[in-house]
Amino acid sequence: MRIQIAQKQAEQEVEELDLFLNLAQAEKSHRVARLYADIDPQLLARSEAEKYRFEADQSQLEIEKANERLLQSRGLGAGCPECGAARVRSGRTGAAANPW
Numbered sequence: 001m002r003i004q005i006a007q008k009q010a011e012q013e014v015e016e017l018d019l020f021l022n023l024a025q026a027e028k029s030h031r032v033a034r035l036y037a038d039i040d041p042q043l044l045a046r047s048e049a050e051k052y053r054f055e056a057d058q059s060q061l062e063i064e065k066a067n068e069r070l071l072q073s074r075g076l077g078a079g080c081p082e083c084g085a086a087r088v089r090s091g092r093t094g095a096a097a098n099p100w
Contacts, residue, residue, distance in 0.1 A: 019073055023066040030059035 037056035041049040 026062040033059040
């Protein structure tokens, strides 16, 4: 019985670490996409500038999705009921940290 509990805890920890990794990867991708999107549109073909802005927007959505998956895994829901702010902002918070 103790082994099963320890295995379940280990599986949950690994799942949470995977979710933190996914969030960090989404944040990294967003930073790169923002760099391209911030290039002066006059220096690029119009289609390229639009593509970079679209990719930046998509990468922001990926961050939101990764954050939501992390919150759901912790049973925290979508965020603060008063202001709607996300409880987890990055993968750098500890598992036992108080989100508020």
